[in-house]
Amino acid sequence: MNKPTTSRTYKIREEAKGDTYKILIYNFNTRVIMNLYFKSTTLDKQIGWTWKDMDKAYWDTWIPKKSDIKIITRLNKEQKKQALDELWEDLQGAIQFTRDRNNARRRHKRVASKNKA
Secondary structure, eight states: OOOOSOEEEEEEEEETTEEEEEEEEEEETTEEEEEEEEEETTTTEEEEEEESSHHHHTOTTOOOOGGGEEEOSOOOHHHHHHHHHHHHHHHHHHHHHHHHHHHHHHHHHHHHHHHHO
16 A cells, blocks of 8 residues: 555544544545544444545535445454444434434425425
8 A cells, every 4th residue: 555645633523532533634646535433442442444435425415324334444254343333323423413404404495495385
């Protein structure tokens, strides 16, 4: 694997346990690769992951599926499944927030169009 020419670490969210979510951005000429990390409580270590299609991750209304997550850290099959399940459970709050926001926007649009008619 090529080594990055530049790298930066950004904090996404701080929790009581410390910084559990980080984004590492590597710039290979024009391509940007993002690796996200979370602290697994079942495996007791940092697990690297990313989205299979990073373009969708920037969409405001995108609701990911469990199959959209890719675990980067080398783990055996059983550990990978445990890490994926734990990460999916951790992401449910953010996913529900996106669902609620999308529903509120749609509701507002329906009401606005009903009032016009």
